[in-house]
């Protein structure tokens with residue numbers, strides 16, 4: 271299937287709420303991570319949520335965020351076509367600085383959902399900014415995720431030294447006033463490398479937020495950011511209280527670099543010139559008897575290993591969310607399915 275639009279994603283989250291499972295939302299910035307994810311999710315028969323942050327768009331576009339966004343969205347879309355799973359694209363941590371970019375993403379149907387992160391602003395300004403993106407997305411079917419509370423740590427271009435927990439009563443007012451489809455809550459997770467055993471995860475807060483929303487007639491799916499490093503029991507607790515989406519970025523970054531690091535350490539002698547050989551990269555060692563081994567320095571060799579390791583960790587993580595076996599690739603009935 272080509273990647274699917276917001277209506278199909280809304281339905282996927284609704285099924286997850288009913289079925290008691292959640293989607294890991296997985297950040298990518300280049301093809302190796304994406305290919306590993308597609309393999310893992312296809313094998314597990316799970317729908318796949320792929321995320322693009324402003325920093326990833328900037329990276330992929332060589333500094334041009336819009337070019338990078340179009341390139342990554344196109345790459346995901348093309349590679350998703352032959353996969354028997356639903357593939358969705360979410361914009362992760364877009365801020366009020368990127369309203370024009372979000373507008374293009376909506377008009378060109380580059381994504382299934384958008385996260386507007388105005389959580390650094392005041393409560394009122396956060397509502398205004400989130401409502402503005404909801405208004406922009408109106409009629410497109412594209413879902414809007416907004417964040418209330420602050421998540422400590424550094425993620426991409428967003429960083430916060432402080433954590434502010436989401437208040438359950440404010441959550442209801444915020445969702446009502448902003449019209450957001452999904453609500454990212456702060457209950458103690460941290461962006462970046464966090465130690466699950468050291469996190470005091472306030473599942474009681476998630477439970478209270480879910481209950482208050484439900485009382486108000488809102489069954490808004492909850493989102494947990496900074497989920498890398500959460501223990502499986504913590505993930506299960508979060509899902510029990512309405513979390514349908516858990517963001518994962520840092521974990522893949524580590525596994526990516528770990529796989530590459532192991533490969534290059536092991537094969538350094540086939541790639542680095544030994545002592546006594548002139549380090550003549552410009553002439554590619556043509557004056558020396560020694561040559562580097564093309565079978566090992568071709569970046570696709572390490573890249574393939576990276577893909578396999580990403581596939582492995584993605585399989586482990588999606589199993590924690592229990593989204594396997596629930597794939598629903600039938601996007602035809604979805605009126606907002608991206609037209610490509």
Ligand SMILES: [Zn+2]
Nearest residue numbers: 425495496517
């Ligand atoms: Zn985040």
